[in-house]
Amino acid sequence: MKLSLSWMKDFVNIPEDMDLKKLAYDLTMSTVEVEDVEFLARRFDHMVVGVIEKIEPHPNADKLRVCKVDIGNGEIKDIVCGGINLEEGMRVAVSCPGAVVRWHGEGEPVVIKNSKLRGVESFGMICASDEIGLGDLFPASQEAEILDLSDFDVPAGTPLADALDMNDVLLEIDNKSMTNRPDLWGHYGIAREIAALYNLELKAIKPFETDVQSDFKVEILNPDRCRRYIGVEMSGVEVKPSPYQMQSRIWKVGMRPINALVDITNYVMLATGNPTHAFDADNITDHIVVRHAAEGEKLVLLNEKEIDLNPDDLVITDSEGPVALAGVMGGAKDSILPKTTRVILEVANFEAAGIRRAALRYDTRTEASSRYEKSIDPDRCDQALALSMQYFQELYPELQVTGYCDQYVKKLENSEIDVDLTWLEKRLGKHLTDEEIRGCLERLGFQVEMNGASMHVTAPSWRSTGDISIKDDVMEEVARMYGYDNFQATAFTTAFTGAINQKDKSLIRNIKEYLAVRCGLQEIYTYPWMNDVYVNAVLQSTEGVLKLSTPPAPDLSCIRSSLLPNLCEAVAKNERYFNDFSIFEEAQVFFDKNYSSPYDSTESLPEQRRHIGAAFASSVKDVSGLFRETKGVLEYMPRYTHMEAFTFRKEEKPLWADHVVWLNIYLGEEKVGDMGLMAKKVSMECGIKNLSVMLFELDATKLKPLKSRTNKFAHLAEYPETDYDISMLFDSGAVWNDIYDAIVGQKKASALLKDASFVDEYRGKQIPKGKKSVTIRLTIGSDEKTLTSQEIESAANQVMKKLGKKMGAELRTQ
Amino acid sequence: MKDKINGILSEVKTKISEAANENELQNVKSAYIGKQGSLSLLMKELPSLDAALRPEMGKLLNQAKNQVTELIDAKRMELKLKASEVSPDFDCSVPGTLPPGGGLHPITQMCYDLNDAFRSMGFEIFEEDEITSEMYAFDKLNFPQNHPARESMDTYWIEGHDSGSTNEKLCLRPHLTGGSVRYMQTHKPPYRFVYPGRVYRNETTDSHHERAFFQYEALIVDKDITFTSGKVMIKSILSKVFGTDVPVRMRSGFFPFVEPGFEIDMECQVCGGKGCSVCKHVGWIEVMPGGSPHPNVLRAAGLDPDEYTGFYVNIGLDRLVMMRYGVDDVRLFHSADLRFLKQFR
Numbered sequence A: 001m002k003l004s005l006s007w008m009k010d011f012v013n014i015p016e017d018m019d020l021k022k023l024a025y026d027l028t029m030s031t032v033e034v035e036d037v038e039f040l041a042r043r044f045d046h047m048v049v050g051v052i053e054k055i056e057p058h059p060n061a062d063k064l065r066v067c068k069v070d071i072g073n074g075e076i077k078d079i080v081c082g083g084i085n086l087e088e089g090m091r092v093a094v095s096c097p098g099a100v101v102r103w104h105g106e107g108e109p110v111v112i113k114n115s116k117l118r119g120v121e122s123f124g125m126i127c128a129s130d131e132i133g134l135g136d137l138f139p140a141s142q143e144a145e146i147l148d149l150s151d152f153d154v155p156a157g158t159p160l161a162d163a164l165d166m167n168d169v170l171l172e173i174d175n176k177s178m179t180n181r182p183d184l185w186g187h188y189g190i191a192r193e194i195a196a197l198y199n200l201e202l203k204a205i206k207p208f209e210t211d212v213q214s215d216f217k218v219e220i221l222n223p224d225r226c227r228r229y230i231g232v233e234m235s236g237v238e239v240k241p242s243p244y245q246m247q248s249r250i251w252k253v254g255m256r257p258i259n260a261l262v263d264i265t266n267y268v269m270l271a272t273g274n275p276t277h278a279f280d281a282d283n284i285t286d287h288i289v290v291r292h293a294a295e296g297e298k299l300v301l302l303n304e305k306e307i308d309l310n311p312d313d314l315v316i317t318d319s320e321g322p323v324a325l326a327g328v329m330g331g332a333k334d335s336i337l338p339k340t341t342r343v344i345l346e347v348a349n350f351e352a353a354g355i356r357r358a359a360l361r362y363d364t365r366t367e368a369s370s371r372y373e374k375s376i377d378p379d380r381c382d383q384a385l386a387l388s389m390q391y392f393q394e395l396y397p398e399l400q401v402t403g404y405c406d407q408y409v410k411k412l413e414n415s416e417i418d419v420d421l422t423w424l425e426k427r428l429g430k431h432l433t434d435e436e437i438r439g440c441l442e443r444l445g446f447q448v449e450m451n452g453a454s455m456h457v458t459a460p461s462w463r464s465t466g467d468i469s470i471k472d473d474v475m476e477e478v479a480r481m482y483g484y485d486n487f488q489a490t491a492f493t494t495a496f497t498g499a500i501n502q503k504d505k506s507l508i509r510n511i512k513e514y515l516a517v518r519c520g521l522q523e524i525y526t527y528p529w530m531n532d533v534y535v536n537a538v539l540q541s542t543e544g545v546l547k548l549s550t551p552p553a554p555d556l557s558c559i560r561s562s563l564l565p566n567l568c569e570a571v572a573k574n575e576r577y578f579n580d581f582s583i584f585e586e587a588q589v590f591f592d593k594n595y596s597s598p599y600d601s602t603e604s605l606p607e608q609r610r611h612i613g614a615a616f617a618s619s620v621k622d623v624s625g626l627f628r629e630t631k632g633v634l635e636y637m638p639r640y641t642h643m644e645a646f647t648f649r650k651e652e653k654p655l656w657a658d659h660v661v662w663l664n665i666y667l668g669e670e671k672v673g674d675m676g677l678m679a680k681k682v683s684m685e686c687g688i689k690n691l692s693v694m695l696f697e698l699d700a701t702k703l704k705p706l707k708s709r710t711n712k713f714a715h716l717a718e719y720p721e722t723d724y725d726i727s728m729l730f731d732s733g734a735v736w737n738d739i740y741d742a743i744v745g746q747k748k749a750s751a752l753l754k755d756a757s758f759v760d761e762y763r764g765k766q767i768p769k770g771k772k773s774v775t776i777r778l779t780i781g782s783d784e785k786t787l788t789s790q791e792i793e794s795a796a797n798q799v800m801k802k803l804g805k806k807m808g809a810e811l812r813t814q
Numbered sequence B: 001m002k003d004k005i006n007g008i009l010s011e012v013k014t015k016i017s018e019a020a021n022e023n024e025l026q027n028v029k030s031a032y033i034g035k036q037g038s039l040s041l042l043m044k045e046l047p048s049l050d051a052a053l054r055p056e057m058g059k060l061l062n063q064a065k066n067q068v069t070e071l072i073d074a075k076r077m078e079l080k081l082k083a084s085e086v087s088p089d090f091d092c093s094v095p096g097t098l099p100p101g102g103g104l105h106p107i108t109q110m111c112y113d114l115n116d117a118f119r120s121m122g123f124e125i126f127e128e129d130e131i132t133s134e135m136y137a138f139d140k141l142n143f144p145q146n147h148p149a150r151e152s153m154d155t156y157w158i159e160g161h162d163s164g165s166t167n168e169k170l171c172l173r174p175h176l177t178g179g180s181v182r183y184m185q186t187h188k189p190p191y192r193f194v195y196p197g198r199v200y201r202n203e204t205t206d207s208h209h210e211r212a213f214f215q216y217e218a219l220i221v222d223k224d225i226t227f228t229s230g231k232v233m234i235k236s237i238l239s240k241v242f243g244t245d246v247p248v249r250m251r252s253g254f255f256p257f258v259e260p261g262f263e264i265d266m267e268c269q270v271c272g273g274k275g276c277s278v279c280k281h282v283g284w285i286e287v288m289p290g291g292s293p294h295p296n297v298l299r300a301a302g303l304d305p306d307e308y309t310g311f312y313v314n315i316g317l318d319r320l321v322m323m324r325y326g327v328d329d330v331r332l333f334h335s336a337d338l339r340f341l342k343q344f345r
Helices: A020-030 A040-044 A187-198 A244-252 A260-272 A352-361 A367-372 A380-395 A421-428 A434-443 A471-482 A503-518 A532-539 A564-574 A623-641 A680-685 A736-744 A789-807 B002-018 B022-032 B038-048 B054-082 B106-119 B177-186 B227-242 B295-300 B317-325 B330-334
Strands: A002-004 A034-039 A047-058 A061-070 A076-081 A091-095 A115-117 A120-122 A169-173 A218-220 A226-235 A276-280 A288-292 A298-300 A306-308 A314-318 A321-325 A342-350 A400-408 A416-420 A447-451 A454-458 A580-596 A605-618 A647-649 A657-667 A670-678 A692-699 A722-731 A753-762 A771-780 B131-133 B170-172 B191-200 B212-222 B248-252 B258-267 B284-293 B309-316
Touching: A002 A187, A002 A244, A020 A034, A020 A169, A020 A187, A020 A471, A020 B248, A034 A040, A047 A076, A076 A120, A187 A260, A187 A434, A218 A226, A218 A400, A226 A288, A226 A380, A244 A260, A260 A276, A260 A367, A260 A380, A276 A321, A288 A342, A298 A321, A314 A352, A342 A352, A342 A380, A352 A367, A416 A421, A416 A471, A421 A434, A421 A471, A421 B227, A434 A447, A434 A454, A434 A471, A471 B258, A503 A580, A503 A605, A503 A623, A503 B106, A532 A564, A532 A680, A564 A580, A564 A605, A564 A692, A605 A623, A605 B131, A623 A657, A623 A670, A623 A692, A657 A692, A722 A789, A736 A753, A736 A771, A736 A789, A753 A789, A771 A789, B002 B022, B002 B038, B002 B054, B022 B038, B022 B054, B038 B054, B106 B191, B106 B212, B106 B227, B106 B317, B177 B191, B177 B212, B177 B295, B177 B309, B212 B227, B212 B317, B212 B330, B227 B248, B227 B258, B227 B284, B227 B309, B227 B317, B284 B295, B284 B317, B309 B317, B317 B330
Parallel strands: A218 A288
Antiparallel strands: A002 A169, A034 A169, A047 A061, A047 A091, A061 A076, A115 A120, A226 A342, A226 A400, A276 A342, A288 A314, A298 A306, A314 A321, A416 A454, A447 A454, A580 A605, A605 A692, A647 A657, A657 A670, A670 A692, A722 A771, A753 A771, B131 B170, B191 B212, B212 B309, B248 B258, B258 B284, B284 B309
């Protein structure tokens, strides 16, 4: 919402020397956010009123003319101009060098310089209204029409801002910051707040009084939706332009002047915050009735839209049917028309929620509905009526009030609240005297009765629409008026009963830090929705997958039940820049099953779990390297992140995995995840070109953190241990698990054997077909003595013998 | 002969001490105790000596030879310890090799930093599920049935759960605060916890608007807390993020779930409060809403608002991280683009 400072001065005596930056700051700190303070005249810097002395043809262009323009101080300048309505003696707006304009009202702002136009020197520019931002205030009737300021009786050289009364300051208020304060939606409301902030005098609006007697009447059939309706029937009006000050003020705050009758209603709304409407009285048959719409009724709105009314709609009707959608928009047929000479002015109060429903139902949010839907107090009608009538009488001296009816069917009760003063002091964290508290509240229009340990507070009508209803609201009023800056930060005290120990939270963090810091994976974030391409490629089914009603895009409706589709998308996207990388994501996944009500029995929430997924992608590593890297990250994860260890099994191949390279991850007898190589077909469907991709996904919800670190201490070996490598030929299908088992399984191949580990395996040259060579590192030692080389070799020989016997392994001779 | 030996000895000592490298030392060795070395030659003269002198001279010669050998060995060791393993033209300016290049997402990093700060003040960390009912997203937070925020926070509703009463309608949570009510319902006061998490709004995206973004909520509920305690929480967050004490101000703001409510601004870190294009020339940047939980919210959580009160802040981490590092497009956070993510360590 924009506010004009000069307009607010109609209602409050703001001192001339008021620091406007401070005003904006104070309003921002205590009431509403002032987003901008604009000195309006700056838009018209270097612009003056010029008088065209003489018009001559342009020597080189038919459409251009050269004007000799008096720009004040006796200076006559040549200005080249293409305007079609130029006349000698005309007052025009001249942009001198330095002024900022927009060519033809479009595009970027341009700074005017002296220039040559088709060979003729031109000093600045004679402007059309839209070139200097005044298109809405002075609409041009045709193209290339110059702004004619002949009606403004000012001498040549008068700064344009002075001539057009633009020496004003505009405050731009963030609407979001006052959705809870319907009383502030208008110049009067903010003026009232400024008066309270600075203890200034708020000027009273003289109430409208009439003693007209007639049979004009208004009926309200649904008082729940309309607390008050004032109708004023008048004759002696006509459609004509409103006075310049009214037009310019309407324009300054962002609306468009139309004609005097419409302008008065808009002006009063902008001034008081209470919308008003005017009907053509000749079109209203019988009298006005405010009621719910009947089934089947229709109405053509002012914006030409025909709507089928809903019985929930509140409408203004005459005996022929609806003439307006109450509080939202008038009807096209019965509002102000070009020939209007008699009007019925509506100053009314409608119930907020109903207005909101109607505006939404017909997608018609208007200046009026957006104010009504915030809940206006019905007493404000008095101000709106008084101001309206003041302007009607000023603009139409012949005006006669022929009918008046104020139906005030449901008064609003003022909020009354008792506030315990000890409570107040505790919450404020500061002692304020009774007088300080009273002062803060009374300036805002509250009535305060101090009763010793408590006070009884009565909110003014304009704060009783829901805004002030509990003692906390009163506390806020005291605090903001006292000034939030005047409260010091105070430390909070709470007894510590023990160290915070959240194992589950720590485990997820440990895993993420392990992956990122120790294993070199980069964490990524992706959206919770998945692209259909990756869903089809990776999950291959949408069964049990939840979907969004209104997804960001049609192919993004599935929300994730697995992290892998989005990881695959991320791999595909990064392939362009990287050929060897690993990424992981930790996020929530959702399943359309196992609904439960952990917090409220009436609620039913789907199954939601936390997963950790990772992708290892490389076009430079071979599959076995990539596999061992991935498996290594998983194998060492429990050890480094302090959780119960998991095991690998081959039970059920993940749909996305290669036929050979995959494993299921088990914690005890429960499956907690999968790992595997992405199948070629899946890769291709994901648009991954050259990368081999290993994936894993763990259900972090199922992982079990250990209560404490479980490192084990073993005495340092007293006698040296020796590593002894052996290479043996095995059948190509032999697996390490069996080899290991044969060496150090239930029965150790040698009593001196401490451990065995895999070094590498090799197939190829020098190895017979159907065989592979496996290099095994044996750790050999004794707790009793240092072994001789014969003893070491004999232990190794025992291992080789056992491998030969159990697995048919032969010593590699070549 | 004795003189000769002593002459040679003193000569060889000088030579050894002058030898600058292994090569020169080798030359000295062969010049004196090699086959044709001067001491070896003297040895050959022994048989021609008077027999009575022979044993003494022989002994002297052997001693001299041993002494030279020892000196040479000592010198060799000395040279060896002095020398570098590499040639003197070794280039120390070549860059180091990169350790494995992983990292946490910049928002996770910030979130963990904040968790550490709050834990040190005795706060728990709370996490909640992302799909919630409208009842917890709005009703329990004192949003009236027709409150505009129910629409303005354009919510992602779940298909098949997008109509009916508010306990039946499910959505991706539009903010975290509803989850805080769940915490309060299931724990005993006093509370102090932080609640990091991702929230979702159905919006058109651009460089400053995202559909998914990170919030960080902190809530303290106890008896006898004043809203001014909130300043301590706010300062903890900002000083952790920016590494210095950042001036903050609390000003009047309205949110249905707090009373009183605040908009909390921090001094613009780009211009230091002087005013620049980033802060729209006001010197302050709006960073978070805050306030005391509304009595109705406390009631929804099963607490007596006459007894308990508290303070709440909810900060947008994306925006803070953007400000901290000068990131100019919020969409980068969910881009999974490693060129972006690898910049944050």
